[in-house]
Amino acid sequence: MEGNARGGFRKGALRCNVLFMGFPGEMSRAAQGVAYAIMAGMLLTTLNAIMREVTATMDVYQAQFLRYFFGFVVMLPSIWRDGIAAYRPNGVWGQAWRGVVHTAGLTLWFTALPHLALADVTALGFTTPIFIMIGAVVFLKEKPDWRRWTAAGIGFAGVLVVVAPGLSGGGGFYNLVMLSSAPLFAASFLITKALTRRDSPQVIVVWQALAVTLFTLPIAIPGWAWPGPWVWVMLFACGLLGSLGHFFLTRAFAMADISASQPLKFLDLIWAASWGFLLFHEVPSRTTMMGAVVIFIATTWIARSESRAARQREKTLHAR
Numbered sequence: 001m002e003g004n005a006r007g008g009f010r011k012g013a014l015r016c017n018v019l020f021m022g023f024p025g026e027m028s029r030a031a032q033g034v035a036y037a038i039m040a041g042m043l044l045t046t047l048n049a050i051m052r053e054v055t056a057t058m059d060v061y062q063a064q065f066l067r068y069f070f071g072f073v074v075m076l077p078s079i080w081r082d083g084i085a086a087y088r089p090n091g092v093w094g095q096a097w098r099g100v101v102h103t104a105g106l107t108l109w110f111t112a113l114p115h116l117a118l119a120d121v122t123a124l125g126f127t128t129p130i131f132i133m134i135g136a137v138v139f140l141k142e143k144p145d146w147r148r149w150t151a152a153g154i155g156f157a158g159v160l161v162v163v164a165p166g167l168s169g170g171g172g173f174y175n176l177v178m179l180s181s182a183p184l185f186a187a188s189f190l191i192t193k194a195l196t197r198r199d200s201p202q203v204i205v206v207w208q209a210l211a212v213t214l215f216t217l218p219i220a221i222p223g224w225a226w227p228g229p230w231v232w233v234m235l236f237a238c239g240l241l242g243s244l245g246h247f248f249l250t251r252a253f254a255m256a257d258i259s260a261s262q263p264l265k266f267l268d269l270i271w272a273a274s275w276g277f278l279l280f281h282e283v284p285s286r287t288t289m290m291g292a293v294v295i296f297i298a299t300t301w302i303a304r305s306e307s308r309a310a311r312q313r314e315k316t317l318h319a320r
Contacts, residue, residue: 033255036248038267043245045271047238049279054234059223060110063235065216070239071246072209079206087206090198098191099211105184106212107219112178124178126159126266131186139190151298155266158294161287193253201250205243266295 047067055063079087089095109125129152136142195204227235270292277283 029255033252036252036255040245040248040252041268042271043241043248045268045275047241047245048272049275050234050238050241052280054227054231054238057231058225058227059220060113061107061216061222062220062224064106064110065213065220066235067238067242068209068212068216070236071242072206072213072239074236074240074243075202075206075209078202087203089195089203089207094191094195095199095204095207096211098188098195099208099215101184101191102188102208103212103215105181105188106216108177108181108184112174112181115174124175124182126156126269127179128182128185128189129266130156131183132189135186135190136193147301151301154298154301155295158291158298159266159269161291161294189253192250196250196254201247201254204250205246208246209243266298269295 051063051067054067133148133152192204192208273292
């Protein structure tokens, strides 16, 4: 059964590759990881745009629970087709521990969200890649690379260019609450990277959706209110986008060093600005455009560097 599940996932991944990237078979493994990370960012940013509408109609903790509940629901057909045994992890405790850490980060994030300006939220949230790269070196023993750290620093500077004019500094305690979610999300991603060494991406994503759904239910109940039909449709779309986005993200972690893909996280700002303009008629400011250029330079540089380094390693192996 597990072979069937993995085979089905590989076919689905290939179809997605062809749709988005052309001919991925000609790309190096590291370059494919970068492509998966970019696609994941696009999908998850789209999810956030929809969730912005959803949270305007219901309690934020209820929205958090329903987003992961539907993320699990959309995967039930695959579980039914392949059988439950295909989604049995090599160690339940690792999956559960990741669910606990991710839920803790989500709870802090949603707790602080109503009390902060969006510019503050953006600035604090983009500290997560820095925590990830530190953790990847310390806990996963990935080799430090000055190009990655430089790209991350340049990308973070671009984010500050975008958000600095709007920083209010008035969040007080809730600024610290929001900032506290960043290392927790980083820890969750690092656990994901470790889990990819023994579990397939689809197993990891299914267990994340299940664990977060169970752990967020208790805090969703107190403020529960039944949403309207259109909100149910948006929540289902969020579940689908979230599951597919995390498939791509987990695939990226499995194919490349986790710190290599993190500078690409800053591209999310460009996707967010695009959705803001298309859906909410928010015109990007001059500083947003300037920051986007800085971010583009950083992410393009790291992607090209990783691709060249991977090709050089492959040539060295063939030469032997």
